Amino acid sequence: MDKKNLIRASKRLSRHLRHAPGDIGITLTPDGWVDIDTLLAALRRNGLRLTRAELDEVVEGNDKRRFAFDEDCLRIRASQGHSVDVDLALPAATPPGVLYHGTVSRFLGAILHEGLRPMNRHAVHLSATIETARTVGGRRGVPVVLVVDTRGMTTAGHEFQVSANGVWLTAAVPPEFLRRLP
Numbered sequence: 001m002d003k004k005n006l007i008r009a010s011k012r013l014s015r016h017l018r019h020a021p022g023d024i025g026i027t028l029t030p031d032g033w034v035d036i037d038t039l040l041a042a043l044r045r046n047g048l049r050l051t052r053a054e055l056d057e058v059v060e061g062n063d064k065r066r067f068a069f070d071e072d073c074l075r076i077r078a079s080q081g082h083s084v085d086v087d088l089a090l091p092a093a094t095p096p097g098v099l100y101h102g103t104v105s106r107f108l109g110a111i112l113h114e115g116l117r118p119m120n121r122h123a124v125h126l127s128a129t130i131e132t133a134r135t136v137g138g139r140r141g142v143p144v145v146l147v148v149d150t151r152g153m154t155t156a157g158h159e160f161q162v163s164a165n166g167v168w169l170t171a172a173v174p175p176e177f178l179r180r181l182p
């Protein structure tokens with residue numbers, strides 16, 4: 001597949017595996033999986049013809065490894081970023097001493113006042129590197145990077161999970177654990 005078609009297929013998968021499975025008539029398991037044959041048939045009925053080999057290409061070639069197969073390679077799910085109600089059942093994990101969050105200046109006032117909230121997703125997404133946080137923030141404008149005191153949060157009892165593709169997740173980040181990267 002060429003790059004344009006890979007991106008197009010990846011966007012369709014993100015949409016249906018994270019946000020709108022019902023749009024193509026599929027149902028996710030409580031932990032977010034869908035049978036691959038069912039998915040491919042549903043996509044085909046809705047205008048996207050994708051072979052199993054092409055799906056493998058989308059999953060393998062994805063810049064952020066957004067999707068993962070189960071052990072038997074019979075099912076697929078999005079590794080993070082859901083707005084539909086799923087519980088990925090990721091184990092709690094100990095983050096590095098700091099993590100980063102990329103945003104834009106127009107949200108800063110609210111964020112420094114009330115902390116980071118998951119907004120439309122299930123969890124607040126945090127990045128392991130400043131560079132990744134800049135890219136995440138840069139989707140919306142000139143990026144602003146916040147440093148998250150994860151050590152302090154852990155001491156205070158907050159829990160973290162890490163998705164299969166290395167995104168750190170937590171329920172919320174109170175403002176006292178945030179500072180703007182100088």
Ligand code: HQG
Pocket residue numbers: 064066081102103104107110111114115116117118119120121124125135136137140167
């Ligand atoms: C902001 C993409 C006001 C927050 C990315 C962000 C990431 C607040 C936006 C992943 C707020 C939510 C997630 C508050 C947070 N008041 N604004 N209290 N708390 N915000 O897209 O972190 O390509 O849900 O700063 O690369 O931007 O989809 O979260 O700007 O990994 O795989 O509210 O999505 O990955 O936006 O991005 P999002 P995000 P994918």
